[in-house]
Amino acid sequence: MNKKYIADFTLLFVAFVWGTTFVVVQNAISFLQPHTFNAVRFFMAALLLSVWLVVFRRDEIKAINKKLLLSGMAIGFWLFIGYACQTIGLVYTTSSKAGFITGLSVVLVPLLSFFILKIKPGIYAIIGVSIATVGLYLLTMCGTAILNIGDLLVFFCAIGFAMQIIYTGKYSSQYPSLSLTIIQISFVAILSSVCAFLFEDWQKAIQPEILFQREVVIALMVTSFLATAFAFLVQTYFQKYTSATHTALIFATEPVFAALTAFLFAGERMSVGGIIGSIFILLGMIFAEFPSKRKKAAENTIQEKAV
Template sequence: MNKSLFADISLLFVALVWGSTFVLVQNALSFLEPFSFNGVRFFLAGLLLFGWLCLFQRHQFTYINKRLIFSGMFIGFWLFLGYAFQTLGLLYTTSSKAGFITGLSVVIVPFLSYILLKQRPNILAIVGVFIATIGLYLLTMTDSASLNVGDAFVFICAAGFALHIIFIGKFSKQFPTLLLTAIQILTVAFLSSIFAFLFEDWEDAFRTDVLLTGEVIVALVITSIFATAVAFFIQTNFQKYTKPTRVALIFATEPVFAAATGYFWAGDRLSGSAIFGCLLILFGMIFAELPKKNMLFQRKNAM
C-alpha cells in the first residue's frame, strides 16, 4: 500500500471519529458550555501528547526552537478560530445551516491552496468538490431560512478550518509530528480557556458535580483521546503525503458519519434527500480519487 493511499485511509478514519463523537459532544454541552468544554478537552489532549513525548519521544525536544513553536501556535490559532466562530455562529443560525457552511471548507481549500501553496487542483478534484458540495447541501440544509449574521460567523469558521488544513500541509513536512501536534493542541486549549473566562461561566469547568457527570466524563475521555490527541496527530502526520484538496474532500464525509451515528445512537431519521446527499459526498470523494492520466490541471512545478 503506497503512502498516499494509506494517508487517505487514515484521514478517513479521523473523519469517522469526529463524526461519531458528535452526539457525545452534544450531550456534554448540556452540562458544560462550549469554550469551557473545548478548553478542558484540548488541555487533556495536550497533556496526553506531552506525556507521551516525555516517556517515549524525548529526543524530539531537541528540535524545539522559535520557528517550531510559532508554527505550532500558528496552526493552532486557525483551528481555534474554526471552533470559536462555529460556536458563535450557532447562537444566531440553525445547526443545519451551520453544518452546511462549515462543510464549505471543502470549496475554500482548493482556492486558498492555489493562492498560498501554488497547488492547482486537477479537474477531477474540482468536479469531486462540486459533487460533494451539493451532497452537503442536501444532507444539512433542512430549512430555507434567510441568511443572517450567524451564517457569516460560521463562514469565518469554515475559512479557519480550511486554513488549518492548508498550513498543516505546509508545516508538517518541516517539524517532528508529535511535537508540532502537541503545541497546536495546547494553543487551542489556552485560547479556548481565555474565551471561556471572558464569555462563559468558566467556574463550571472546575465543579466536580459537572465534570463527574456521566455524559461529560464519557465525552471528555473519548474526545480528548481519540477525537483530539489521536485524530490531530494522524492529520499532522499523514497530511504530508497527500494534498489539501483531497484532505478537505475526505473531511467532508464527517457529517455523513455524524448522520449515521445519530441514526443508530440517537434515533435520528434521515430524509430521502439527506440520504442522497450522503451518497453524493461519498461519490465526490471517490470521483476525485480516480486515475488522473492526461489531466491538464496539475500541480504547478510538478516534475
C-alpha cells in the first residue's frame, strides 16, 4: 500500500483516539482531580518514550543540550496550558462542546502566527476564523444566558494547543523529534505535579482504591499510551509522507469523533443551534487550512523530497 495512504489512515486513527479521550477523561476526573490525572498521564507517557529512546534511539541522547532543553520546555509550557485548561474545563462543560472548541486551535494557528511570527494569514485563514467565530458563538451561547466557565477554559486550551503547534513548528526542524517530544511531555508532567501538589488532593493518586478504579485505569491507558506516547510518535514519523495542510485537515475530524463518542457513550445531546455552531467550527477549520496555489505547490515539493 502507498505510504501516503498508510499515513492518512494512521493519522486519522490518531484523530479518532484524541476525539474519544474527552469522554474517558471526563469519567476519570470524577475520581482523580485534573492536575493529578495529567501528572500521572504524562509521567507514564514520558517513561514509555524514554524507554524507546534508550533502547532504539540511544544516539539521540548525545544530542541533548541546554538549547534543546529550553526549546522543549517552551513547547511543553503551552502543551501544559492546553491540557490543564481542557481537563479542568471538562468538569464544567460537555465532551462534545469541548471537542469542537478545542478544534479551534487549527483556526487560531494562522491568526497567532501573524502576531508572533509576523506571518500574514491568507484569505482562506481569515474566512476560516470568521466562520469559526460565528460557530463558537452558536455552540456556546445557544440556550444559555452567559458563557459557561468550562467553555471559556476549553477556549484557553485551544489557544495553548495553537501556541504549542506554532513553537513545535519553530523548533522541530532544529532538534531530534523524539528527544524534543520527551522533554516537552516530561515538562508537562512536572508542571502538572506542581499544580496538583499546590491546589489538589494529590495523595489520591497513590490510593489504590482510586487509582485502580475502572474509569481511571481505562482513561490512563488510553491517554498515556495511545493519545500521548503513540500519537506523538506516529505524527512525527508519518507526517513526512503527507503535507502539513493535509494533516491539519485530517485532525479537523477530532471534534466530530468527540461528538459521536459523547452521543453514543455519554448520552449527550446538542441543541439545534449547537449542532449548527459545530458545523460552522468544522467548516472554519477546513477553510483556515485550505492552501493557496503557491503554498500548495511548495508543500507538494517538500512532500516529494521527503518520500
